[in-house]
Amino acid sequence: MPTSAADVSHLLRRAGFGGTPAEIAALTPLDLPAIVDRLFDFSANPPRTPPSSLTDPASGDWLRHTDLRKWWLDRMRTAPAPLQEKIALFWHGHFATEATKVEHAVDTWDQNELFRTEGLGSFESLVHKVSLQVSMLVYLDNDRNYRNSPNENFARELLELFTLGVNQYTQDDVAATARAWTGHNVDFNAVPRRAYWFYPERHDTGNKTFLGVTRNWDGPEIITRVLTVEPQRSIAARFIAQKLWTYFAYSNPDSSLLDALTAQFVASSLNIGSLVRAIFLRPEFYSTTARRGLVRTPVEWVVGVLRATGLSAEETNPQWWMGSMGQQLFSPPNVAGWKNNAYWCNTTSLWARADFARNITWRARNAGFLHEIAQRSGTQHVMTPGAAIDFAYAKFGRDPAVEPVSGPVRQVLITWLQTQRATEFAPTYTWNLWAPINLTTMMMLCPDIVLA
Amino acid sequence: MRNETLDDAAFSRLSVAAQLPGGMSRRRFMQVAGGSAAVAVGGGILASGLDPLQAFAAPPIGPKDGVLVIVALEGGNDGLNTLIPYEDPRYYQLRDQVSIPAAQVLPVGSGLGFHPSLPKLKARFDLGQVAAVRGVGYQTPDLSHFTSMGIVMNGWAGGSQPGGPTGWIGRYLDGLPNAASESLLAAVTGTSVPLHMSGSVARASGIPLSIESAFGVSRTDPSEARMFDAIAAFANTPTNLGTWGDTVADVEHDALDLAQRIQPAYQGTFPATSLSRQLVLAARLINTNLGLRVISTSAGGFDTHSNQAATHASLLSDLDNSIEGFFATLSPKLRSQVTIMTFSEFGRRPVDNATGGTDHGTAGVQFLIGDRVKGGLHGTQPSLTTLDRYGNLIPTVDFRKVYATVFDKWLAADSQQLLSFNFGNLDLFQIGGPGEGPPQTNLHSDGRPEVAQGTASQSLTTGHVSETLSPVQVSSKRRVRIRRTATTGP
Numbered sequence: 001m002p003t004s005a006a007d008v009s010h011l012l013r014r015a016g017f018g019g020t021p022a023e024i025a026a027l028t029p030l031d032l033p034a035i036v037d038r039l040f041d042f043s044a045n046p047p048r049t050p051p052s053s054l055t056d057p058a059s060g061d062w063l064r065h066t067d068l069r070k071w072w073l074d075r076m077r078t079a080p081a082p083l084q085e086k087i088a089l090f091w092h093g094h095f096a097t098e099a100t101k102v103e104h105a106v107d108t109w110d111q112n113e114l115f116r117t118e119g120l121g122s123f124e125s126l127v128h129k130v131s132l133q134v135s136m137l138v139y140l141d142n143d144r145n146y147r148n149s150p151n152e153n154f155a156r157e158l159l160e161l162f163t164l165g166v167n168q169y170t171q172d173d174v175a176a177t178a179r180a181w182t183g184h185n186v187d188f189n190a191v192p193r194r195a196y197w198f199y200p201e202r203h204d205t206g207n208k209t210f211l212g213v214t215r216n217w218d219g220p221e222i223i224t225r226v227l228t229v230e231p232q233r234s235i236a237a238r239f240i241a242q243k244l245w246t247y248f249a250y251s252n253p254d255s256s257l258l259d260a261l262t263a264q265f266v267a268s269s270l271n272i273g274s275l276v277r278a279i280f281l282r283p284e285f286y287s288t289t290a291r292r293g294l295v296r297t298p299v300e301w302v303v304g305v306l307r308a309t310g311l312s313a314e315e316t317n318p319q320w321w322m323g324s325m326g327q328q329l330f331s332p333p334n335v336a337g338w339k340n341n342a343y344w345c346n347t348t349s350l351w352a353r354a355d356f357a358r359n360i361t362w363r364a365r366n367a368g369f370l371h372e373i374a375q376r377s378g379t380q381h382v383m384t385p386g387a388a389i390d391f392a393y394a395k396f397g398r399d400p401a402v403e404p405v406s407g408p409v410r411q412v413l414i415t416w417l418q419t420q421r422a423t424e425f426a427p428t429y430t431w432n433l434w435a436p437i438n439l440t441t442m443m444m445l446c447p448d449i450v451l452a
Numbered sequence: 453m454r455n456e457t458l459d460d461a462a463f464s465r466l467s468v469a470a471q472l473p474g475g476m477s478r479r480r481f482m483q484v485a486g487g488s489a490a491v492a493v494g495g496g497i498l499a500s501g502l503d504p505l506q507a508f509a510a511p512p513i514g515p516k517d518g519v520l521v522i523v524a525l526e527g528g529n530d531g532l533n534t535l536i537p538y539e540d541p542r543y544y545q546l547r548d549q550v551s552i553p554a555a556q557v558l559p560v561g562s563g564l565g566f567h568p569s570l571p572k573l574k575a576r577f578d579l580g581q582v583a584a585v586r587g588v589g590y591q592t593p594d595l596s597h598f599t600s601m602g603i604v605m606n607g608w609a610g611g612s613q614p615g616g617p618t619g620w621i622g623r624y625l626d627g628l629p630n631a632a633s634e635s636l637l638a639a640v641t642g643t644s645v646p647l648h649m650s651g652s653v654a655r656a657s658g659i660p661l662s663i664e665s666a667f668g669v670s671r672t673d674p675s676e677a678r679m680f681d682a683i684a685a686f687a688n689t690p691t692n693l694g695t696w697g698d699t700v701a702d703v704e705h706d707a708l709d710l711a712q713r714i715q716p717a718y719q720g721t722f723p724a725t726s727l728s729r730q731l732v733l734a735a736r737l738i739n740t741n742l743g744l745r746v747i748s749t750s751a752g753g754f755d756t757h758s759n760q761a762a763t764h765a766s767l768l769s770d771l772d773n774s775i776e777g778f779f780a781t782l783s784p785k786l787r788s789q790v791t792i793m794t795f796s797e798f799g800r801r802p803v804d805n806a807t808g809g810t811d812h813g814t815a816g817v818q819f820l821i822g823d824r825v826k827g828g829l830h831g832t833q834p835s836l837t838t839l840d841r842y843g844n845l846i847p848t849v850d851f852r853k854v855y856a857t858v859f860d861k862w863l864a865a866d867s868q869q870l871l872s873f874n875f876g877n878l879d880l881f882q883i884g885g886p887g888e889g890p891p892q893t894n895l896h897s898d899g900r901p902e903v904a905q906g907t908a909s910q911s912l913t914t915g916h917v918s919e920t921l922s923p924v925q926v927s928s929k930r931r932v933r934i935r936r937t938a939t940t941g942p
Binding site for chain 2: 100101156160166288292293294295323324333334335336341342345346347348349350351354355358406407408409412413415416419420423434438441442445446447448450451
């Protein structure tokens with residue numbers, strides 16, 4: 001059974017960064033499960049080569065992180081199967097680490113690659129691996145977690161933010177977890193670079209009571225215990241299902257929906273791909289609530305407008321604005337990562353979006369973007385104001401013929417274009433392109449385009 | 453099993469901005485509550501210039517409101533070379549390279565004196581307008597910039613916070629009416645909003661340092677002005693895109709509105725340095741009386757591990773001139789309602805290092821400056837003989853006790869709720885300050901229009917006063933964002 005173009009368009013925006021008309025047209029003849037299967041086929045994605053500065057001894061880590069930010073934005077923009085990047089972005093917010101504390105961009109890169117390659121695999125495996133990477137060990141101070149002075153930073157977040165959620169454990173469990181993770185540190189003298197190292201002499205081999213079981217717990221066993229034994233396994237499954245649903249669809253899903261997703265996630269032994277697939281197949285994912293449920297994050301919005309205009313992050317430097325927008329890659333605000341929706345709805349963030357929009361408008365204009373709407377035959381424009389505005393919507397991935405757009409906002413744009421054209425033609429006609437230039441900026445700020 | 457997870461809680465709080473009782477959009481609410489004349493329909497709201505009553509949501513500063521201007525000294529300011537114990541021989545023993553000769557120190561009593569680069573602050577001290585709090589720090593100090601700045605900006609005594617740490621001023625903003633909608637209650641000069649200015653709901657607005665970088669400020673080009681008006685007009689009616697579509701349109705309208713409102717603050721010249729520019733901008737923004745209660749500024753470079761003498765002198769000189777520039781710009785009518793407060797993530801180690809500098813330390817000196825502070829030395833000077841095991845000063849004043857005093861005595865807030873602990877107060881403000889009672893000058897005596905006219909303004913003003921007394925109470929009023937509107941048609 002074919003799938004509606006509106007559903008495909010919505011799915012491609014949420015599972016990636018928006019589909020082109022050609023991509024949408026290619027998928028509509030398929031039924032939904034077949035389309036979702038396609039999203040998980042990453043064979044068309046080109047091999048990944050990190051920016052050259054990453055291994056250039058002459059570069060500093062500030063530059064390397066900057067290059068990595070642009071590199072990732074362009075990867076999101078161009079990957080033929082972008083779900084791989086979309087899920088990596090999710091895990092970056094979930095297992096937040098921050099560039100200035102991690103310091104070495106090569107460690108950031110390792111984590112980023114882990115999210116990309118295993119972000120749709122086993123959740124248990126992902127937690128194990130991310131915990132033992134240098135980026136996480138350094139960011140949450142487990143590199144300084146010693147037998148004689150346990151540091152609870154990682155232990156607390158492992159339980160609270162990474163697996164179970166708040167209030168699903170006691171402070172004693174946190175203390176036991178911290179002790180279990182002592183000695184799992186970093187060898188800062190390792191060659192060619194610092195690396196995870198287990199120091200037996202720094203490890204607390206005494207008995208610890210975790211979730212009521214007293215034994216000589218070792219750090220990684222804590223993860224296995226939480227994610228394979230009930231009731232914690234289901235608690236964690238629900239926590240992750242709720243977070244992923246919120247990321248892809250909308251906040252505060254119904255309890256019954258969460259029950260179903262949690263059950264599927266548990267039945268798959270916490271396979272993330274199974275959960276994400278289930279999310280994309282739920283009818284609620286295509287509801288009005290879902291379609292209107294999310295404001296594009298700055299990353300999604302930047303990638304979206306770059307895709308529309310054909311510009312690259314490499315040439316436009318979005319990282320100059322993205323901190324003010326509220327979402328700089330590799331610089332989450334704190335260990336809890338980024339929030340959503342209202343988090344981006346403030347004047348500072350919108351100013352930054354508008355400044356970036358205005359800046360890239362000039363580059364787009366030089367490439368002739370939207371110049372079609374100014375084409376004329378004699379003194380008459382080829383496109384009516386309505387047709388011109390709809391043309392612009394479609395350029396930004398919101399074709400009104402495919403998905404309804406805001407009627408009142410569309411009318412504001414039409415009225416504006418009529419006035420703008422009248423001003424440009426009268427009283428004495430001079431040729432200029434203010435209409436396509438300003439419409440480029442306006443479309444980027446149009447609520448339909450700012451929504452995910 | 454609990455259904456509410458961390459993120460549910462965080463998201464529901466953050467969603468307050470866009471939700472109104474009964475699920476109404478804000479525009480619909482306004483149409484119901486304020487009458488159709490309140491809502492600009494058709495023409496752009498900015499097209500005919502700004503109606504002064506069509507204000508951004510923050511109410512103007514009332515006669516009982518204290519305004520706080522924060523100056524962050526980033527990198528760890530050397531307290532011992534800012535307020536110098538020049539009569540303590542131990543100071544010169546510990547610092548054979550970076551000590552300030554006694555003859556150059558500007559004495560303020562008790563064997564202490566200001567760095568010679570602070571002559572204007574010294575003069576102000578002599579007028580009783582500078583409170584110097586000695587020995588400010590916290591227990592079990594962490595010497596990392598990252599961690600220590602996080603602790604100092606957070607100021608929460610109650611353990612880990614669901615949804616991540618919030619800033620001490622951010623929590624105060626959370627409790628003000630209209631906090632959720634970022635109603636220009638607080639600002640940061642610059643574009644990034646640091647932790648201390650972010651609450652769980654409220655966040656300070658970043659005010660750009662130059663007029664060129666704010667979208668919507670310059671309306672000299674008619675085509676561009678027409679574009680701004682059209683974008684603002686997205687908010688004229690419900691978008692039919694649901695809550696978030698409406699919210700996006702509203703915030704874009706507000707950003708353009710705000711751009712016009714801050715525009716006057718950029719008129720005239722600015723001094724050269726970043727901090728002096730920020731403080732002049734801050735003073736002009738306060739003069740404009742947009743309702744800002746807290747403005748945060750910052751100066752970097754205080755991490756003086758090497759060649760401290762010249763660097764620190766230059767930084768303190770900049771601070772000295774910037775503070776003076778602030779008060780020179782601030783309207784005399786508002787002087788009794790504004791206090792400057794400095795802070796830094798830590799002080800520096802008493803003993804100097806091998807490269808003519810000092811390493812990360814602990815306690816430092818904190819200044820509160822203004823007409824209504826209780827001038828003089830406060831707190832206890834830390835000992836230079838009894839140091840901690842790393843050779844650092846042992847703090848004598850918990851930094852949160854300073855915050856508590858600012859909350860209780862200057863911002864009319866409840867420090868115990870905002871810090872989760874009763875730290876008590878220092879005696880830093882004169883009796884009858886904004887936190888306690890009516891000040892000596894009346895803000896409304898300078899010819900500005902009274903705002904408490906018309907029902908919407910009246911209720912806002914009243915609500916403002918009453919709600920600041922219980923800052924963390926989330927009242928239904930706070931969920932409603934009311935654009936101040938004329939009661940008669942435009």
